[in-house]
Amino acid sequence: MIKLPSSTIPVCAWSRPIGLGWDNSYTVRYSSNIDDGPWHGMPLGGFGAGCIGRSSRGDFNLWHIDGGEHTFQNIPACQFSVFESHATSSQAYALATQPPEDGSLAAWQWYPASTATQYTGTYYALYPRSWFVYENVLQAQLTCEQFSPIWAGNYQESSYPVAVFNWNAYNPTNTPITLSIMLTWQNMVGWFTNALKSPEVRIRDDGSPVYTYQPPLGNSENNYNLITENTEYFSCFLGRVDGDSVAEGYGSWCISTIKHPQIEVFYHTRWNPAGTGADVWQSFMADGSLPNYQDANPALENTQIGAAIALRFTLQPGENLAIPFVLAWDFPVTEFAAGISYYRRYTDFFGRGGNHAWAIATSALSQYNTWREKIHEWQEPILNRTDLPDWLKMALFNELYHLTSGGTLWSAASELDPMGQFAVLECLDYRWYESLDVRLYGSFALLMLFPELEKSVMRAFARAIPHSDDHQRVIGYYYTIGAQTTTAARKVAGATPHDLGAPNEHVWEKTNYTCYQDCNLWKDLGSDFVLQVYRDFLLTGGDDLQFLADCWDGVVQTLHYLKTFDLDGDGIPENSGAPDQTFDDWRLQGVSAYCGGLWLAALEAAIAISQILSKNHLGDAEDLAVQKSTYETWLAQSLPIYQAKLWNGQYYRLDSDSGSDVVMADQLCGQFYARLLALPDIVPSDRALSALQTVYHACFLKFYDGEFGAANGVRPDGSPENPNATHPLEVWTGINFGLAAFLVQMGMRDEALNLTAVVVKQIYDHGLQFRTPEAITPSGTFRASTYLRAMAIWAIYLVMSE
Numbered sequence: 001m002i003k004l005p006s007s008t009i010p011v012c013a014w015s016r017p018i019g020l021g022w023d024n025s026y027t028v029r030y031s032s033n034i035d036d037g038p039w040h041g042m043p044l045g046g047f048g049a050g051c052i053g054r055s056s057r058g059d060f061n062l063w064h065i066d067g068g069e070h071t072f073q074n075i076p077a078c079q080f081s082v083f084e085s086h087a088t089s090s091q092a093y094a095l096a097t098q099p100p101e102d103g104s105l106a107a108w109q110w111y112p113a114s115t116a117t118q119y120t121g122t123y124y125a126l127y128p129r130s131w132f133v134y135e136n137v138l139q140a141q142l143t144c145e146q147f148s149p150i151w152a153g154n155y156q157e158s159s160y161p162v163a164v165f166n167w168n169a170y171n172p173t174n175t176p177i178t179l180s181i182m183l184t185w186q187n188m189v190g191w192f193t194n195a196l197k198s199p200e201v202r203i204r205d206d207g208s209p210v211y212t213y214q215p216p217l218g219n220s221e222n223n224y225n226l227i228t229e230n231t232e233y234f235s236c237f238l239g240r241v242d243g244d245s246v247a248e249g250y251g252s253w254c255i256s257t258i259k260h261p262q263i264e265v266f267y268h269t270r271w272n273p274a275g276t277g278a279d280v281w282q283s284f285m286a287d288g289s290l291p292n293y294q295d296a297n298p299a300l301e302n303t304q305i306g307a308a309i310a311l312r313f314t315l316q317p318g319e320n321l322a323i324p325f326v327l328a329w330d331f332p333v334t335e336f337a338a339g340i341s342y343y344r345r346y347t348d349f350f351g352r353g354g355n356h357a358w359a360i361a362t363s364a365l366s367q368y369n370t371w372r373e374k375i376h377e378w379q380e381p382i383l384n385r386t387d388l389p390d391w392l393k394m395a396l397f398n399e400l401y402h403l404t405s406g407g408t409l410w411s412a413a414s415e416l417d418p419m420g421q422f423a424v425l426e427c428l429d430y431r432w433y434e435s436l437d438v439r440l441y442g443s444f445a446l447l448m449l450f451p452e453l454e455k456s457v458m459r460a461f462a463r464a465i466p467h468s469d470d471h472q473r474v475i476g477y478y479y480t481i482g483a484q485t486t487t488a489a490r491k492v493a494g495a496t497p498h499d500l501g502a503p504n505e506h507v508w509e510k511t512n513y514t515c516y517q518d519c520n521l522w523k524d525l526g527s528d529f530v531l532q533v534y535r536d537f538l539l540t541g542g543d544d545l546q547f548l549a550d551c552w553d554g555v556v557q558t559l560h561y562l563k564t565f566d567l568d569g570d571g572i573p574e575n576s577g578a579p580d581q582t583f584d585d586w587r588l589q590g591v592s593a594y595c596g597g598l599w600l601a602a603l604e605a606a607i608a609i610s611q612i613l614s615k616n617h618l619g620d621a622e623d624l625a626v627q628k629s630t631y632e633t634w635l636a637q638s639l640p641i642y643q644a645k646l647w648n649g650q651y652y653r654l655d656s657d658s659g660s661d662v663v664m665a666d667q668l669c670g671q672f673y674a675r676l677l678a679l680p681d682i683v684p685s686d687r688a689l690s691a692l693q694t695v696y697h698a699c700f701l702k703f704y705d706g707e708f709g710a711a712n713g714v715r716p717d718g719s720p721e722n723p724n725a726t727h728p729l730e731v732w733t734g735i736n737f738g739l740a741a742f743l744v745q746m747g748m749r750d751e752a753l754n755l756t757a758v759v760v761k762q763i764y765d766h767g768l769q770f771r772t773p774e775a776i777t778p779s780g781t782f783r784a785s786t787y788l789r790a791m792a793i794w795a796i797y798l799v800m801s802e
Helices: 278-287 357-383 390-405 436-442 444-449 451-464 476-480 525-538 545-563 593-615 621-646 669-676 685-701 733-745 749-765 788-800
Strands: 014-017 051-054 060-064 079-086 089-094 121-126 129-134 141-147 162-170 177-186 201-203 209-211 223-229 233-240 252-258 264-271 306-315 320-330 333-335 341-343 469-474 487-491 781-783
Touching (some): 089 278, 121 390, 162 306, 177 252, 233 357, 252 357, 264 278, 278 306, 320 357, 357 390, 390 444, 390 788, 436 444, 436 525, 436 733, 436 788, 451 525, 525 545, 525 593, 525 669, 545 621, 733 749, 749 788
Antiparallel strands (some): 014 121, 051 060, 121 129, 162 320, 223 233, 333 341
16 A cells, blocks of 8 residues: 555644634734734745745635735635545535635535534644645545745745645545545736835834735736646646736736546636636536636636636545645736836746746646655754654744745845845834844744855845935834834944835835834844854855955944944943834843843954954955954953943843843843854853843743743843833743753753743644744733744754754
8 A cells, every 4th residue: 555645744743623723822912913813824835936825724815925915815716625426425525614704605515624523634734844634524535735845955946936735545445436636726816916006104003114005806807717738737827918018916827737547637717706606616516527618718807717627536445646736826026116126036947927837837747756855855854853852843844934924035146146135024014124133033044044045135234234314214112102203314324224124115225114213223233243244154164255255344334333332431332221122112221231242242253254354365454453453452341341230140130220130031142142153252151051040030930930931021030020011021932942042052951942842832832823923922912923033943953953
């Protein structure tokens, strides 16, 4: 007997009974933030190609086809269905458990959902693969494996806009079973772009900027569907009648499958998704067929059109058959502001005409088995590690979902950027790219798996540092506290930008989109930049000297800019009392443990960079020597000041001037980075260990008895300094993973796993999977879903692998 795919699903995959709801899922903290509810599944599609999502309910409901934009709704016509005839009975189901809310497709029969007393199958996910295993409804054993061609170090196929659905059917009975599997798809060409080409930006109730996104969903005029086939493959191509040029949202879809002597192929190229669905369901329900109807005429105004392919076959007792379906799409253009557009990375391999969905689909059909093997080869060494618990393996891979569905951009290659430019959003609510303070933690995954993309991001920051933008903007933080309106310049020359821009402007060129705080005043961004530059050089082999050289001017400029905030001349830039760092709702005053520690580590990194460049004769020798001497002077002055002002005998104070006794969870991020990069310790190791033990007990164990994770900042007994505070009393998923990596680094592995396990459980047991938020609270609320920082879980794997 052939081994079934269901028996090869990794034991560590996340699982959920098909269609089973959540009794206690987290809900959003601020009403203005996005809360799609818990029905999120693993996304499908390549990096920067647009992606789709299919939940454990079986419905296709996530549509990130337009780069940087978010559409979450079930489109019922996009669906798999199954017909089964066994002995004298037959049945047919659309393989989603929720009928359309608008009353459409009323003729269809929907798959029964699992309940506490009825189990109808299981959804599994281990990115980039997921599975549906259907049980207790059909006589046949039916499994669908879904994946896209993503594996570490792959800079071609990982960009493809394609999803493979590999079906496996097995007959465990002693009589023949006839099955038919149908894929229906709505022609949505033209749907995913912003109809408002100059969207108005406003400040919402949490102080962050937001703009209106209005996709023309349902506008299918001039769309058409037609059959394309050759000796090997059968496909339905979904296009649109357009002019010669391709705009954002325009292009093509394709559903495709193989031809097989055991399989009958049926089709319908123009059924009505807005109707009852009887035009495809009547024949499918009767015997698993379709009427083989073709009509390639373009749709008229207010007309919806769908395509369908059904494959019918008979299995003898004990027989097994594998059948691949492929879904591909080709929307080659990503537009930011009106008239500012980029071609996507995959167009380097398939062209820019928007009519290549069939070529992408058939390429997948010819290569999908190789792709599966490549994914297996990448994942297997991690999955086989006996020192890693299964829940950690699960979370490591599944947290990579953000590289696909985080509004990801990956541009076509250029002479300046031969691998293209890459970016992911901070999150769906804070819709700007590659926030530098957040990626200090969240970029470990990209660094370890796709280092060339990681370095492209840091080059973009290096290019942006010298630029300025004097446009005055309202600072949202003061808006939220009811203070007098405050404005500030968007970007000051020499300051490291907070982010690389937003999808409604010009990403990579127009930076500092966020205006919640004046990012030019932040005391961590310059240090974050220097540390990530040296980290990316060192941890990718330490041989990309050109990368260091490309970033050196930015290192020099940002450190000198940051030093101007050392107002008392003690060597360390002071925090201003406004929230001027990654905890941007938390006031720090004077020298702070967090920003001061990052400053010390960044100086050490800059000294190391200058030595490497000098040794390899890259740059002006005299200038390198001057900068190195300057940083050594600053460092020598700063190190004792940091100890004198902040060490209290047990841990490092929050800051030097507020008088707070709060234990900050992330107080020694700078020390973590120094040790990670084999730089000298910035604090004595015994003090680092004492501080870390204090954090573990106060912020984690004493905060709601360790049920939720480590709070950002509480008093030594675990109580809040201010019960009404926001950031100090939130559990930040990415900060917790970064803290866990530091625990491992300092020999506290068991504590690290204990902390990480609690946070992972909160995410994956409470409906936050594949939309991991920045923050959760003990009251069961979350903030900022689909957050970049959570990929810091890969830092834990990094230090465990050293």
